[in-house]
Amino acid sequence: MSAPSSPLRSNRVLRVEDPDLLKGSGKFVDDMHLPGMLQAAFVRSPMGHAKVVSIDVSAALEVPGVHRVLTRDDLLPHLATEFIVVGLPSPAYKQDINRPALSGLEVVHVGEPVAIVLADNRYIAEDAAALVMVEYDPLPAVGDPREALKPGAPLVHSSSPHNLLAEFDMGYGDVDAAFASAPHVFKESLWQHRGGGHSIECRGDVAAYDPFSETLTLWSSTQTPHAGRSVLAGMLGWEEERIRVVTPDVGGGFGPKLIFYPEDVAVALAAYITGRPVKWIEDRREHFVATTQERDQYWDVEIAVDDNAKILGLRGSIVHDHGAYTARGVNLPYESAQTVTLAYEIPAYFMNVKLALTNKVPVTPVRGAGQPQGVFCMERMLDRVARELKLDRAEVRSRNLITAAQMPYTKPLKSRGGRQVVLDSGNYPACQADALAKAGLADFPARQAAARAEGRHIGLGFANFVKGTGRGPFEPVTVRVDPASGKVNVYSGATAMGQSTKTMFAQIVAEQLGGDISLINAKPGDTGSIAMGLGGFNSRLAVMAGSSAHLAAIKVRDKALLIASKVLKLPIEDLHLIGGRVEAKSDPSKSITLGQLAKSVAGVAGFVLPDGVTPGLEATEHFVVDDMAYANGCAAVEVEVDAETGGVHINKFVIAHDCGAVINPMVVDGQIVGAVAHGIGNALYEWMGFDDNCQPVTTNLGEYLLITAPEVPFIEVSHHESPTYLNPLGVKGVGECGVVPTAAAIMSAIEDALKEFNVFIAQTPITPGEIVAKIEAGRKSA
Amino acid sequence: MESRKITVTVNGQAHTRDVETRMTLADFLRHDLGMTGTHVGCEHGVCGACTILLDGRTARSCLTLAVQTDGHAIDTIEGMAPNPKDKTAPMHPLQEAFRDNHALQCGFCTPGMLTTIIELLRDNPEPSADEVRIAISGNLCRCTGYQTIVAATLDAAKRLKAEGRKP
Secondary structure: OOOOOOOOOOOOOOOOOOHOOOOOOOEEEOOOOOOOOOOEEEOOOOOEEEEEEEEHHHHOOOOOOOOEEHHHHHHHHHHHOEOOOOOOOOOOOOOOOOOEEEOOOOOOOOOEEEEEEEEOOHHHHHHHOOOOOOEEEEEEOOOHHHHHHOOOOOOOOOOOOEEEEEEEEEEEOOOHHHHHHOOOOEEEEEEEEEEEEEOOOOEEEEEEEEEOOOOEEEEEOOOOOOHHHHHHHHOOOOOHHHEEEEEOOOOOOOHHHHHOOEEEEEEEHHHHHHHOEEEEEOHHHHHHHOOOEEEEEEEEEEEEEEOOOOOOEEEEEEEEEEOOOOOOOOOOHHHHHOOOOEEOOOOOOEEEEEEEEEEOOOOOOOHHHHHHHHHHHHEEEEEEEHOOOOOOOHHHOOOOOOEEEHOOOEEEEEEOOOOOEOOOOOOHHHHHHHHHHHHOOOOOOOOOOOHHHOOEEEEEEEEEEEEOOEEEEEEEEOEEEOOOOEEEEEEEOOOOOOOOHHHHHHHHHHHHOOOOOHHHEEEOOOOOOOOOOOOOOOHHHHHHHHHHHHHHHHHHHHHHHHHHHHHHHHHHHHHEEOOOOEEEEEOOOOEEEEHHHHHHHOOOOOEEEEEEEOOOOOOEEEEEEOOEEEEEEEEEEEEEEOOOOOOOEEEEEEEEOEEEEEOHHHHHHHHHHHHHHHHHHHHHHOOOOOOOOOOOOOOOOOOOOOOHHOOOOEEEEEEEEHHHOOOOOOOOOOOOOOOHHHHHHHHHHHHHOOOOHHHOEEEOOOHHHHHHHHHHHHHHOO | OEEEEEEEOOOOEEEEEEEOOOOHHHHHHHHHOOOOOOOOOOOOOOOOOOEEOOOEEEEEOOOOOOHOOOOOOEEEHHHHOOOOOOOOOOOHHHHHHHOOOOOOOOOHHHHHHHHHHHOOOOHHHOHHHHHHHHHOOOOOOOOOOOOHHHHHHHHHHHHHHHHOOOO
16 A cells, blocks of 8 residues: 555545444434334423423323333432533632423423333333323413513512522723714614524433443433443433443534433433333434424624724623523523624624523534624624715725734634633635625626616625634543554544544544544544543534544554554654555654554563553543634625515625645535535524424424425535644634634625615514615615 | 234345335334435435335425335435445445535435436436436435536436436
8 A cells, every 4th residue: 555645634534433323323312222112202392481390200100011100209218419500610600500401390392392201112102191191280381581580570480589590791992982982983782693503313312320320311313422331420410430432423413412401411310210221212202302402592782983994892681591490501602792893803802691480491502613603793783884984895894803923813802711702813804805706896896787777686795704613621532553454543532423523533643643544533522441531512522532633543553653663673764654554754664553552562471562652552631722713704695585475595605714734625515515504594594483482483394494305505615724823733623613603694685785765684584574674674764 | 912924025026025014214224124225314305315215206205104115115325336345336326426515525425316316317318407406406415515526417418328328
């Protein structure tokens, strides 16, 4: 085998995941079958808020094939604490509202689990679940977070003093002074809604308890197996050692699968209590009512600018729908507020953020994690400035964008972990110019006029974004050469949920170990194979796990060369790694395989290791970085709006983006395009609705619209590469980036198409009916 | 629960089983036959992940009862590659095109995409990009934004034509 002709990193390498997935031999959690396994179905609250008066399981137990029905009372004896305590630290909390494993006293959202039914199969389990008689005493519910914060509002939890979960201020500079002397101040109220994660694979668990080793194994479609183990161990009062959490193939994550859920602990305990393996696979209706969502934020903001449209200050407040429990923390609106100013020079900033409890399923991050909302706020306000001052939208931004010459640029803001926000690198104006050029800005006015002459309304819009990626502090990786096979195993708490994590590991590790990707066996997402890990979220794995893999692979390479030099009795300088073996450059007939090298340091009882060599051909690295790497970009979109129906057709979509050094351009394109499609859905289609009693009204994929192929335009991706100095690979995260500017760019384009009607869009999503109403209002006022 | 004996030919092989009348075809394939390549994403006929070919036409296996397929032929993702167990053997040209064009990320919707596109290419061997988008409009993918699936389909059509093969 010859050396690769070009470096593995930065190349379009085909994915190692694909053959199994394409042949139907992927291994998703629902594909597991264990002997004697029971199937679970959950009994869930049908009410937004109610006292649980009684639970009668007798009729359910009479159904043939039903083995057990477990309620809160059955779980409590096995729990050190019944609460899932997962809130990220923050001084902002006003109250701790944690979810119970199963609810038995008071239900606070539709879909909250109150019992788990275990039966021979899911059909029987669901039959029996319908026969579990729960008597509820309804209580008033509140779903609008603004209403929830008003005095006298119904209490989301009857034991709480109020519905304010947390409150914090963010900002810097003398914002009041900036506004007091500003020649222009513009004010807007924005409603921003994002829906659910809606991975095509719903959640799922298989749990089995082994009484011989006294260990519990939970196979779960989770993005965070180590966190799951830790939470579960805490709740059971067990050593972590007794619990193994494994993430098999995952059919999409998108955020909600990073959360530890009541179902996870209930299924695990059900396996322990019954002594039988237990499987629970979430169905789509459950995903709508029991999986966390991102939902609503209400922003009141004002921007102060001078006569030249230079920003003097921005201030406002956010009311954030937190849902009924803390399932992650205050991080989501924190990221929203922090993202607002990132791309621009803004001398003074203030944002008050209130998190309101509501009688709805908890809110946690969906791909983008609050950052699309921050960008939406900033970009909508800049469009407003351009309109009011009769300036070009691109010019307004150019006057305020942070430039490449200013990098690294320190923002007077602190990350949620208390670190200074420093924009490490990037050329924001270049991305804007590139996106606009590729979107055809130069001749757009002529095309727009020509279209208008034909009675058509086309518009061009765009939005800049800067996004923090690579959340620290670390993601350990072990690289180990298997002595028997000579294969290189890569272990990590990183999880693969479609973002090509195994291919990323294979490229990075093979680059150091001889260039043969087929020798790399990446096995991410198993607490049994590596002590620590954080998991997959926040566009962090290429940055954090990729860097650890790179450093570990270099250590293994160096050690392989050292051992080979002892065994082959050749100087290290004459040796190189090539296709799974170390070979002498001077004489290729002299070589030794990685497997032989691993065996030579695996230890033989009583025999010495090669001189100066430590045991084992492996290395574990915990690359630590606290500062985030900031990716950036600009999305530019051309739409055509049907003024009669309000229908929006996207003619063209360009995104110029910069995620630092690119490991695999094919994968980066895939991440960007997929996230843009998600963002289009957020702008035009996805809406998770509830009625006044907090009953969800969009609980199937006919009512809740996920974007389909005909609505997605061809998306053109333009790569810019500003490597970051923060990690040895120079990479920034990319998984979420495409979603961040998309809704803002689309609204800008719709407005541009409808400028004769003086339409301003202060919301996402927007429906055709709402667009028609805005056109009508514009016609009347004209 | 009422059961019936059915005989179903799956990927060319006949299987005879007693099944409950209410069992879906998806559960029959996945649980009774152990063929877990067909995926279940919504169980109400919208997402298309469970799409199989029933006598050569696409059908939602989550909305089809196993007993309805008695005496019929079903094709699933497991039957597409000529030598599925051989890791180095070439797959079906559509599968190869999916890999080469990065038309899958998590791979969960992929089984339904492949079966849907097989039907398309049989009906229309040289589809336009717009025709591909319409053909897969009943299949949801949350990862790819569909762009690479369209590209892979056009690529597969070219490969099949060059090889003089039917899909």
